[in-house]
Amino acid sequence: MSSLSATLNLLRPSLAPPPPSLRFCDVRNSASSYCTSRRLALFHLGSALPQSQLLGAKASELLRGERNTLEAAPVANLAQAGTAITKENALEWVKNDKRRMLHVVYRVGDLDKTIKFYTECLGMKLLRRRDIPEEQYSNAFLGYGPEDSNFVVELTYNYGVDKYNIGTGFGHFGIDVEDVSKSVELIKAKGGKVTREPGPAKGGSTIIASVEDPDGYTFELLERGPSPEPLCQVMLRVGDLDRAINFYKKAFGMELLRKRDYPEYKYTYALMSYGPEDKNPVLELTYNYGITDYDKGNGYAQIAIGTDDVYKSAEAIKLYGGKIVLEPGPLPGINTKITACLDPDGWKSVFVDNVDFMKELE
Known part of the structure; x- marks a missing residue:
């Protein structure tokens, strides 16, 4: 096995057994041309699965039952990088780092x-779309604009696995549309599943609707008119909203756009982003009263974020309560520098060097 393949196997995610089922009576139901290079396949770290999980009739059981054993790969040494930062200057560096959400990855x-x-x-x-038969997976990138300027989705298909457990922690993806009702009618005509008919959002006036894709991932359609970033939201549920806000502000450098509490519906949410909501995708964090832990399933993987320095990014993440699961540095066999981490709730993100990312897109 090559060093590259070995690294890929090490980085693929472990899938923890789901906790006891949760009752969610109060949970918010928010619901280019082909590139032959394999390098960008590495950016989806965490969406391809080991061969041992893909073989046999009980693949789905294996996916649900593997123990949580993801380990950090010793790709680089932070001390050798000479980029250590302290809390005193970490906040300022993170704030000035040129970051944006690149893509969201799921299976x-x-x-x-x-x-x-x-x-x-x-x-x-x-x-773009790519098949990697030697690694037993295929993936595709889709969106509303080019990857060098827009937030996109990265879909991964692992050979032989036709179903995933989405879990209870993932909420929805959001899409801005000019006319929700027309969008819903089109989706119905194409055989899509509508889970919430068009109407005002709870506690607000924005017209929304919810639909499910073929795998059961929810997309919330929001009537807002033309947008430079139609793929506008990723909603994840968290067990402690103030803790999550603090982490994403300090470690990720995101801005808190707004926080709203709806006691009548028993939830509070916060919108985090790298700029104004009308021009940037947002991370929507939702806290449902009394629920501190969620089953993350094995479908949703992570968000990839661009950074000017993966070493300093990793240092800041550790300073503010995050866990590094892939030490920063260039991946074996290629020059792309990345690091991966978990937030306090266990949601995974991958930071990718901005210059390396643009080179790959060329």
């Missing part, structure tokens, strides 16, 4: 079927 059971839904029903464009 699907039928890549062709999902691409068809996203392009025909959601209006996305297929940006």
Whole structure:
């Protein structure tokens, strides 16, 4: 096995057994041309699965039952990098770092079927697609604009796995549309599943609707008119909202755009981003009263974020309560520098060097 393959196997995610099922009566139901290079396949670290999990009739059981054993790969040594920072200057550095959300990564059971839904029903464009038979997976990038300037989705299909447990922690993806009702009618005509008919959001006036893709991931359609970033939200549930806000502000350098509490519906949410909501995708964090832990399933993987320095990014993450699961540095065999981490709730993110990312897109 090559060093590259060995590294890939080490980085693929462990899948913890789900905790006892939770009752969610009060949970918010928010619901380019082909590139032959394999380098960008590494940016989805965490969406391809080991061969041992993909073989046999009980693949789905294996996916649900593997123990949580993800380990950090010793790719680089922070001390040798000479980029250590302290809390005194970490906040300022993180604030000035040129960061943006690059793509969100998750697993699907039928890549062709999902691409068809996203392009025909959601209006996305297929940006690129790749098959890696030696690693037993395929992936595709889709979105509303080029990857060098827009937030996109990265779909991964692992050979032989046609179903995933989405879990209770993942909430939804958000898409800005000009007319929610027309969008819903199109989706219905194409055979899509509508889980919430168009209407005002709870506690607000924005017209929204919810639909499910073929794998059961929820997309919330928001009537807002033209937007430079139609793929506008990723919603995740957290057990302690103030802790999560503090972490994403200090370790990730995100701004708190707003925080709202809805006691009548028993939830509070916060929107975090790298700029104004009308021009940037947001991370929506939701706290449901009394629920501190969620089953993350094995479908949703992570968000990738651009940074000018993965070493300093990793240092800041550790200073503010995050866990590094892949030490920063260039991946074996290529020059792309990355680091991966978990937030206090266990949600994974991957930071990718901005210059390396743009080189890969060339």
